[in-house]
Every structure is written in structure tokens, then in C-alpha cells.
Amino acid sequence: MKKKLVSILLCAAMGVTALAGCGNSSGAGAASEPAAAVQEESKTEEDSTQATESQESAPAEDAGVDGGGETLNVMCHSSWRTEEANAVFDYVAEKCNVKFEFEEVPEGGSGNELIFAKMQSGEVPDILWWQGAKTSATEIGEDLFMELSGGWTQDYNASILESPNQTYNGRLICAPFGDVTVFGMCYNKQVFADNKIAVPQTWEEFLAACETLKAAGVTPMYISGTTDNEWTLQIIPIDARLKQESTVPGSISSLNSHEKLWADMEYMQLTFERMKEMKDQGYIQDTFLSDSYADAQEALLTGTAAMYPQATWIYAELTKLAESEEELDNIGFFPIPATDAADSIAYTETPTGFVIPAGGKKADLAAQIVGELVSKEAMTEYYKLHQGIPAVNGVEVELSSIPADVSALMEAGKTNTLYSTPSMASDVQAMLAGDKTPEEVLAGYDTDWDTYAKEAGNPDWGY
Numbered sequence: 001m002k003k004k005l006v007s008i009l010l011c012a013a014m015g016v017t018a019l020a021g022c023g024n025s026s027g028a029g030a031a032s033e034p035a036a037a038v039q040e041e042s043k044t045e046e047d048s049t050q051a052t053e054s055q056e057s058a059p060a061e062d063a064g065v066d067g068g069g070e071t072l073n074v075m076c077h078s079s080w081r082t083e084e085a086n087a088v089f090d091y092v093a094e095k096c097n098v099k100f101e102f103e104e105v106p107e108g109g110s111g112n113e114l115i116f117a118k119m120q121s122g123e124v125p126d127i128l129w130w131q132g133a134k135t136s137a138t139e140i141g142e143d144l145f146m147e148l149s150g151g152w153t154q155d156y157n158a159s160i161l162e163s164p165n166q167t168y169n170g171r172l173i174c175a176p177f178g179d180v181t182v183f184g185m186c187y188n189k190q191v192f193a194d195n196k197i198a199v200p201q202t203w204e205e206f207l208a209a210c211e212t213l214k215a216a217g218v219t220p221m222y223i224s225g226t227t228d229n230e231w232t233l234q235i236i237p238i239d240a241r242l243k244q245e246s247t248v249p250g251s252i253s254s255l256n257s258h259e260k261l262w263a264d265m266e267y268m269q270l271t272f273e274r275m276k277e278m279k280d281q282g283y284i285q286d287t288f289l290s291d292s293y294a295d296a297q298e299a300l301l302t303g304t305a306a307m308y309p310q311a312t313w314i315y316a317e318l319t320k321l322a323e324s325e326e327e328l329d330n331i332g333f334f335p336i337p338a339t340d341a342a343d344s345i346a347y348t349e350t351p352t353g354f355v356i357p358a359g360g361k362k363a364d365l366a367a368q369i370v371g372e373l374v375s376k377e378a379m380t381e382y383y384k385l386h387q388g389i390p391a392v393n394g395v396e397v398e399l400s401s402i403p404a405d406v407s408a409l410m411e412a413g414k415t416n417t418l419y420s421t422p423s424m425a426s427d428v429q430a431m432l433a434g435d436k437t438p439e440e441v442l443a444g445y446d447t448d449w450d451t452y453a454k455e456a457g458n459p460d461w462g463y
Helices: 007-013 035-054 083-096 108-121 133-144 151-155 189-194 203-215 230-247 251-256 266-280 293-302 314-321 325-329 363-373 376-383 401-411 425-432 438-455
Strands: 003-006 071-077 099-105 127-130 181-188 219-221 305-311 331-334 346-349 353-355 396-399 415-417
Touching: 071 108, 071 363, 083 099, 083 363, 083 376, 099 108, 108 127, 108 133, 127 133, 127 363, 151 363, 181 189, 181 230, 181 293, 181 401, 203 219, 230 251, 230 266, 230 305, 230 346, 230 425, 266 425, 266 438, 293 305, 293 314, 305 314, 314 401, 325 331, 331 401, 346 401, 396 401, 401 415, 425 438
Parallel strands: 071 099, 071 127, 219 305, 346 415
Antiparallel strands: 003 396, 127 353, 181 305, 181 331, 181 346
């Protein structure tokens, strides 16, 4: 069954207080609430956003932008250029009389290193379509990016614009493009039904399901850890940070203030131990180090694997692979189970999007065009071709499959926002390969992260 979604309600249903993962953040976020319970807060946020906009001098979006036939260079990961994203660029190119030239970089560490090298050498694109504000600022340099403004911001709640993916040190430097992202477990509904398995609510139930699936000759949980696909290994550890905060309130604040280390985070260590146990018990396929993100999608759709930990962005990929609407609708989504059912909530992030290198020769025009790319009108074109949870207000989407399950989780208050630090993907890869213990992963992360923060010129940058 499909259902309609008005994005403003689900944006309100997210946890409206983001837990910033930086050293100068002192608070922890509250649990998310159903939309009806936070309408008053959402209204206050909207009023605040509108008040801010009234003070801005940038021209309103409906005044129009004429790019004079200029060509703008956009740097991004190759896989991000989806059909729906291209539709937005085509729409804005025609509306604003501009052309876009794309410089695509590979996924994973190799692509990131290329972006870093380009930025540091001064070979900057007009638009960098990459990670959010905090990552861009801390890994490349805050001063290298323009502060953004304009009429487009009126179509976004403060809970979106003020999140660490959009704002860093009080500066809005990343324009959100696309969906609110939820991390969790994708699963094949038919495989579950065939084996009489209910969606697990606790980790104990999850392990019981894995044992049943293994006995039936089905890979319980697929893992994709081959080179340049190791980023997929971060899904469970990132989700575990939310559960760490849920089970031990104040954990993130204590990390930010350096009162505690990652090695002190009990639930995080438990999560790594559980991942290692999954491999040792044969609940993960033996070939995970040579299996890719694409392999995982195929296994999930065909039912050779029952589950795959991933984020909601996978839905766009599955729509290209599924041979029928029925096959696509057969893929569902649930929170990665915690020890207790009450803590089985799903980690949520606001979108990444567009940042504007201040050193670009066409930076002012690029900033105006980015405002057009993320406008409600452009996002309407996006969601004509895409199912997801819009970050922008006022766009309706017909939902089924994974997006429908995620919508239901949000409405039930089973999601929460928590800003995450860069991933432990390579460490998880080493642990699953038997080269590191869970304790070594966390201990090493503390050491590596302190060194990284100092090298980045910000020794007070926490986690």
C-alpha cells in the first residue's frame, strides 16, 4: 500500500535537536516525538527561520536568476548523479540559463583524497556536491566555503538548516539536497515470511532469526567490504552511537568534553563484539571482503540474503535493479535491534548537499544557482522521480517499500537525530578480517582521532 507524505510533518517528527559531534557542543539531543506532539515546536522553528530571512539582503528566489549562459563545474561522487538529481540540474539549467559540467570522483577514500587534493591545490570546482557542513569544514577548511543565504531557506525548517550537516560555527555553508536519511536494516519480506520470522525487536530476537535463516541455507546478514565499498561497514557503528546515547544519556556530551573516551563507550564496544560474533557464527557470508554494495543489492532482492544493514539512500539503487514493482515492494526496513526493545530506534541524519568554494571564479553565481537547485520548485521535479523523505517543506510523495516503512517509524517516534563523526569503516573491516579486536578498534580510534584533530588545526575538536 502506498501513502502520501507531506514533508513538513515528517521533518517535525525527526528529533529536532541535533547532537553535534564537535568539541564545543555541550548538550545531548532529546528523543524524537511523533509529528502531532511537536507541531508547536515546529511552528516556533518556522517563525524563527522566517524572522532570520526577513533580515537577509539576498534577492528572493522568485526574482529569478539569469546565469547568462555560463558553465558551472560541479564535483561529486559518480553514483550521486541519479535520474532524479539530473532532472533537477536540467530544470535549473533551463530556468536559469546556465550549463553544468560534472567532474565525477570515485566512492570511498580514494575519491575523498582526490577532493582534498583539488581543494588544497586551488583547483576548486564552482560547486562541490559532497558531505555536509561539519565534515567539509573540518576535513577541508571552514574558511574555504561561502556562507549561504537566500529566499530558498524559507522552505526549510530550522531543524534542518541548523543541523551540523548544514551549519558549522553558526554559518550556513551547505544547502541540503534530497532526503532525510535513516540508517537501519533492509530485509526481504518474503524470506522472513517463508521462514516464519517476525521483525526482531531485540538483539536476542535478531540472533534467533539469524540462526533460523542460516539453518534454511539463507545468508542472514550480507556485508559488503571490498575495496572502495568498505564505507558500507559504517552503518551499524554509526547507528550504535545513537543507542549508546539512548542507553547511557550524556555519552555524547562526555565525549565532546573529553571527560570520556570512545574506549569508555560500553554499547559501542558491545556492538563491535556483536559484529564479530555475527561473523564467527556464520551469520555473515565468508566472501564479504570481496563482495560489493552492488552485490548486496542483488542478494537482497533475490533473497539469497535476508538482511543488509544500510541507509535509506539504497532505495534509489534498488529501483534500478528490481525487475518488478512487486520485487521492490518486497524489501522492507526496520531499526537495527538494541538489547532492549525500547532502545531499538533508528539513527537519522539531515541531507548532505552543496557547498560553494569561496575561491571559485564564479562563486557568487554558484551560490545563487545552488539556491535554485534546492528550491521547493526544483525539489518537486526531484520527487516526481523519487521516493524518499523530503527535507524541504511542501512537497508530497507517494511512498511504498523502504520509504513507507521509514515514514511509519518516524510517525511512531522510532527515529532520532544524532550527528556522527567520520566513520570507523576501515577499522571495522580490519576487525571482521581478524586483524583487530573490538577493544583495539575503539582504543585506536581515540588515538587516531586526537592526532587527526591536531593536524587539522583544531585540538579542541572532539568527537
